[in-house]
Every structure is written in C-alpha cells, then in structure tokens.
Amino acid sequence: MENPELTPSPAAGESPGHETAAAEDGASPEQRLAEISAKHAELADAYLRAKAEVENIRRRADEEMSKARKFAVESFADSLLPVKDSLEAALAIENATVDQLREGTHATLRQLAAALERSKVLEISPPAGTRFDPHQHQAISVVPAEQDANTVVAVLQKGYLIADRVLRPALVTVTAPK
DSSP states (O other): OOOTTTSOOOOTTOOTTHHHHHHHTTOOHHHHHHHHHHHHHHHHHHHHHHHHHHHHHHHHHHHHHHHHHHTTTHHHHHHHHHHHHHHHHHHHOTTOOHHHHHHHHHHHHHHHHHHHHHTTEEEEOOOTTOBOOTTTEEEEEEEOOSSOTTBEEEEEEOEEEETTEEEEOEEEEEEOOO
C-alpha cells in the first residue's frame, strides 16, 4: 500500500490522473494537440452544418408561411364563385318577374350561407331574452322592457364569428336596468 503522505497531490487546476492519462496512451503533447485540433475541426464542421440546416428550415418555413398567407382565401373565394355566377345569371334575365327575382335571391342567399358555413363563418343572432354578451354583442340602444335587465330585446344587425373569433359583433337593443 502507498503512503498517502508520500503521494504527490495534483497541482491547482489539474485533475488527479491527468498525467497518467497522457502517459498511458503514450501520446506526446504534440500528438495530443493534433488530436484535440482534429476533434475541434470536426465539431466546428458539425456546428456549421447544423447552423446551415437550421437556416434552411427557417427559410422554408418562411416561404410556406408566405404561401399560406397569399393563398389563404383561395378556398373561400372558390366557394363564393357559384354565388357570383347566380347573381350574374339573375342580371342576364331581361324580363324577370318579381317572384322569379325573389326565388333567385333566396337561392343565392342559401348558396352564400353555405359558402360562409364551409369557411367556418357563423352567425351571431341571439334570440330575445338572451343575456347580453359584450364579447359578441354591441348594444345600440337601451329600452325599458318587462324582461330581465341587460338582456337582448331585438337584433338590429347579425354578427359573425370566424373560428371562435368575433368578425363583427351583433348590433342589439338591450333592456334597461329596473
């Protein structure tokens, strides 16, 4: 057994066994430096490649976002084309009767409603007595009524939601506090 008092302690900043590791593999300091330099060059190359890959991914994502913004309304516009066709067809009829115009208008309105629904645009049209919701309704006037306070009396203009976001609030008349 070795006497701990006679074993030299490592110098400050050196780990124990540092000298033995270099001595065990038989590498001279020059060889060790060459190995470390090669490892450094390998890691630097890997870093540059990873950095380039991240930049390529970022550039591709930016391009895809740009295309998505540019063509976001494509399906919505496509669903509105039949509505436009119906309106043009109605205008092309020279001697249309009032009943024909009314029937065509109703059919066109159904097409438009279907197009909006496919695009997740939903109506906000609260029935009378519904509690006033400032997130979906805009009060235009306050009237005395027999209903509870702050409830909808009438809808003056429908509102619309698109994917749970208010596109336009419903314009409503509400009851006054009692």
